[in-house]
Amino acid sequence: MRLDKFDYNDIEELLSNTYVISDSENHAVIIDPSSEGDGLLKYLEKNKLTPVAIMLTHGHFDHIRGVNNLLKKYDVPIYIHELDKNFLQDPYLNCSLIYGTNVKIDKEPILVKDNEELHLLNDETIKVIHTPFHTVGSVCYYFINNNWLFSGDTLFRLSIGRDDLPGSIPKSKYDSLAKLKKLPKDVKIYPGHGQNTVLAAELMLNDFFRR
Secondary structure (H helix, E strand, O other), X not given: OEEEEEOOOOHHXXXXXXXXXXXXXXXXXXXXXXXXXXXXXXXHHHOOOEEXXXXXXXXXXXXXXXXXXXXXXXXXXEEEEHHHHHHHHOOOOOOOOOOOOOOOOOOOOEEEOOOOXXXXXXXXOEEXXXXXXXXXXXXXXXXXXXXXXXXXXXXXXXXXXXXXXXOOOHHHHHHHHHHHHOOOOOOXXXXXXXXXXXXXXXXXXXXXXXX
């Protein structure tokens, strides 16, 4: 299993980390396509990868605005939690309106639920962990066999996501983080922004886990 990270450091653009995970048959899932540029398309073509899913950790525009560019070339399903479905077509909820843009995705998504298991790649089971607070439908995707967690804006290195945006539910913050505490301590965490981390380090050093 191969994991490639596209990290973006342009603060003005508010781009999130994008991840491409591919298997031995060159099938790939794309998590949170952030950029409207062609870099991701060129990467897929160069490596002869066939996308089988676009997986969204939540519906904010900085995590979804590369979706339409992918759909121009690939007819690939979109996975998002059922409670964030409306974010895809609502520029207020997905916060693009706040930043002077108008992001909408018209393709009907496949809706996921808490504890659902997805089998999209060979030799991998992907568990959906519903972690509402940053948005009502925020999820983390846990790749069980590889012990990888794609945490979106739920968990960052030494921090967590905001809970003051449209669609946020602050009261669910600590219940959601409690779910992540149950994962193996050596799980590698790949967040929506910033650097990678490990759960053991977050349990020890992240103040939000110590409250």
